[in-house]
Amino acid sequence: MIAQTRMLESAWCEGEVRVVPLHRRPDLVEACADLVNSEWQRSRGARIHGLQKSCQDFPVCLVLIQGPGNGEQLLGHARLSRVVGRSSSLFVESVVVSKAQRGKGYGRVLMEETERYARARGFQRLCLTTHDKQHFYAHLGYVLSQPVQNAGAMTTFVPMEVLQKFSRLPKRRARSYL
Numbered sequence: 001m002i003a004q005t006r007m008l009e010s011a012w013c014e015g016e017v018r019v020v021p022l023h024r025r026p027d028l029v030e031a032c033a034d035l036v037n038s039e040w041q042r043s044r045g046a047r048i049h050g051l052q053k054s055c056q057d058f059p060v061c062l063v064l065i066q067g068p069g070n071g072e073q074l075l076g077h078a079r080l081s082r083v084v085g086r087s088s089s090l091f092v093e094s095v096v097v098s099k100a101q102r103g104k105g106y107g108r109v110l111m112e113e114t115e116r117y118a119r120a121r122g123f124q125r126l127c128l129t130t131h132d133k134q135h136f137y138a139h140l141g142y143v144l145s146q147p148v149q150n151a152g153a154m155t156t157f158v159p160m161e162v163l164q165k166f167s168r169l170p171k172r173r174a175r176s177y178l
């Protein structure tokens with residue numbers, strides 16, 4: 001597992017392809033569950049339940065949509081959560097582009113639009129972990145970083161101060177490789 005991070009910079013726009021918070025498009029929850037499950041298998045009910053936790057106060061599930069030009073199409077998904085003890089950072093996970101649409105630039109669009117959304121909400125840094133996509137993220141400007149603790153959906157029922165009290169981040173700085 002590798003921790004990576006990226007400072008958020010300039011704005012970016014891509015025609016008809018856009019990201020939308022899933023809680024603003026509940027009609028897409030089932031299609032999104034199938035998309036995420038096509039990569040990471042889980043019961044459909046549990047997946048839908050997790051996606052329905054998307055809310056303005058985090059976690060926020062973002063969906064990448066194309067259209068309505070040629071009919072609306074769900075292209076990708078990413079989830080943003082708060083980071084314990086780091087109020088200007090968000091944790092991005094479950095980044096996925098539909099299998100049929102990979103290699104066409106949508107992964108870049110998904111990440112750049114996710115960054116744009118985070119920036120517009122006042123955040124300055126995105127953090128993530130990855131087993132095997134470090135080259136993809138490095139290509140997009142992410143660098144190795146200290147480990148951080150993803151608050152996930154915990155912030156919906158546990159205050160951040162309490163999470164921080166019980167967090168066990170390493171005291172020494174991790175070595176940086178990039």
Ligand SMILES: CC(C)(COP(=O)(O)OP(=O)(O)OC[C@H]1O[C@@H](n2cnc3c(N)ncnc32)[C@H](O)[C@@H]1OP(=O)(O)O)[C@@H](O)C(=O)NCCC(=O)NCCS
Pocket residue numbers: 039094095096097098101102103104105106107108109129130131133135136139
């Ligand atoms: C990772 C993933 C989101 C990338 O989406 P994608 O649509 O195929 O990626 P793109 O076509 O937008 O590629 C964007 C850029 O990254 C590069 N890239 C893509 N995959 C790469 C990889 N594995 N290593 C290095 N570079 C990579 C592309 O060459 C492209 O470069 P360019 O913009 O300079 O031309 C997609 O492959 C996916 O959904 N994988 C399965 C789920 C997954 O593993 N998610 C990551 C969890 S940590």
